[in-house]
Amino acid sequence: MNHFELRDGELSCEDVPLAAIAEAVGTPVYIYSTATFERHYTVLRDALEAEGVRDPLIAFAVKANSNLAVLRTLAQLGAGADTVSEGEIRRALAAGVPPERIVFSGVGKTRTEIAFALSVGVCEINVESEPEMIAIAQVAESLGRRATIAFRVNPDVAAGGHAKIATGKSENKFGVSFAEAERLYANATNNAWLKPVGVACHIGSQITDLAPMAEAFSKMAGLVRRLKGEGLEVERLDLGGGLGVPYFNQPEPPSPSEYAKVVAEATRGLDVTLAFEPGRVIAANAGVLLAKVLHIHERPEGRRFLVLDAAMNDLLRPAMYDAYHDIRAVSPRQGPVRPYDVVGPVCETGDTFTRDRDLPAFEAGDLVAFMSAGAYGASMASEYNSRPLVPEVLVKGSEFAVVRPRPTYEEMLARETTAPWL
Numbered sequence: 001m002n003h004f005e006l007r008d009g010e011l012s013c014e015d016v017p018l019a020a021i022a023e024a025v026g027t028p029v030y031i032y033s034t035a036t037f038e039r040h041y042t043v044l045r046d047a048l049e050a051e052g053v054r055d056p057l058i059a060f061a062v063k064a065n066s067n068l069a070v071l072r073t074l075a076q077l078g079a080g081a082d083t084v085s086e087g088e089i090r091r092a093l094a095a096g097v098p099p100e101r102i103v104f105s106g107v108g109k110t111r112t113e114i115a116f117a118l119s120v121g122v123c124e125i126n127v128e129s130e131p132e133m134i135a136i137a138q139v140a141e142s143l144g145r146r147a148t149i150a151f152r153v154n155p156d157v158a159a160g161g162h163a164k165i166a167t168g169k170s171e172n173k174f175g176v177s178f179a180e181a182e183r184l185y186a187n188a189t190n191n192a193w194l195k196p197v198g199v200a201c202h203i204g205s206q207i208t209d210l211a212p213m214a215e216a217f218s219k220m221a222g223l224v225r226r227l228k229g230e231g232l233e234v235e236r237l238d239l240g241g242g243l244g245v246p247y248f249n250q251p252e253p254p255s256p257s258e259y260a261k262v263v264a265e266a267t268r269g270l271d272v273t274l275a276f277e278p279g280r281v282i283a284a285n286a287g288v289l290l291a292k293v294l295h296i297h298e299r300p301e302g303r304r305f306l307v308l309d310a311a312m313n314d315l316l317r318p319a320m321y322d323a324y325h326d327i328r329a330v331s332p333r334q335g336p337v338r339p340y341d342v343v344g345p346v347c348e349t350g351d352t353f354t355r356d357r358d359l360p361a362f363e364a365g366d367l368v369a370f371m372s373a374g375a376y377g378a379s380m381a382s383e384y385n386s387r388p389l390v391p392e393v394l395v396k397g398s399e400f401a402v403v404r405p406r407p408t409y410e411e412m413l414a415r416e417t418t419a420p421w422l
């Protein structure tokens, strides 16, 4: 459920018509609903608690939407943060997430990043390989601070909506095998600078089938039992993120309560704290990308292009993952539904949001909304083609605030310096 609905024939976010935001801020612009973020977080937490999962750590995956106001909205509800870089840890801290609710994941952490994570005291560093474990131990020793770690295990389960976002097969770059996890966990316990507290997995993103999750979770539970059986202490099991959302043309994703049932089933009797790293399921349907129709270009051979002022640099998912976003008119017109190719102004054929999509009537100047763009939208945006970084607006009830302004051209140029010989 989300809070983007037609009100008096006008697409609105909560109590604010999207057209009012376009008027004030211009387009393209990302628009987020506070009520939707809050709802998605609490629905997931309540579903887990209803299944008897006590006091879970729900660490929002910052890469899905790293806007500080969004992170603060979630932090105020008690969310933690799953981070994959020093920049994301800094964002989480700046948004008020306490370090003991910050998980540091990622395949290639630098020593500088590890030192930063240790100095602020994140709750766990998820170790992705043996060389990384050694590096963490060395950094911990040099700082005189013991590192709290968990091992990210690759459970060798196929899942995820697209090959580029599947992470849980042994051929992917993520995590260690079960056998390695057992060996490394025991080694780490004997290292004075490491404190292993648990194991973690994250098998992919946009998962719409619970079967691979159930398989991965029960394999992880088996690992916890084996580790405990060897006399090792395991406090936490981190089950990652990955739950899919409805993008309209895809299989209906499982509900949070079905997901919670699978979690509870797999982890019954384990006596560990559970952690989760949801990104998309919290953020995707809490945001839209609002754009304006520049032209409708009809080719003599029949193709009809809807040329927008938003482009692949603002919303990369269609170009990168062939992702589908529902496209809606902000003030729907009467008129025939016809097929369009929806494109942006960037000089790449990949700058095509969709082809042959049946859409309602549009005219130049109309506003269009890309739905479900709150996750992996603004956080993946760039200034390619020297287009100003797309701004972000947060709505709450009848109020809205610009939470990342559109940079001016002067600001963009001022970020660069010249070389002494020029």
Ligand SMILES: *Cc1c(COP(=O)(O)O)cnc(C)c1O
Binding pocket: 061, 063, 064, 082, 084, 105, 106, 202, 204, 205, 206, 240, 241, 242, 243, 277, 278, 279, 280, 281, 375
């Ligand atoms: C990307 C990522 C997530 C979030 O995935 P979603 O599909 O957005 O829920 C969680 N954990 C890790 C380690 C990730 O890399």
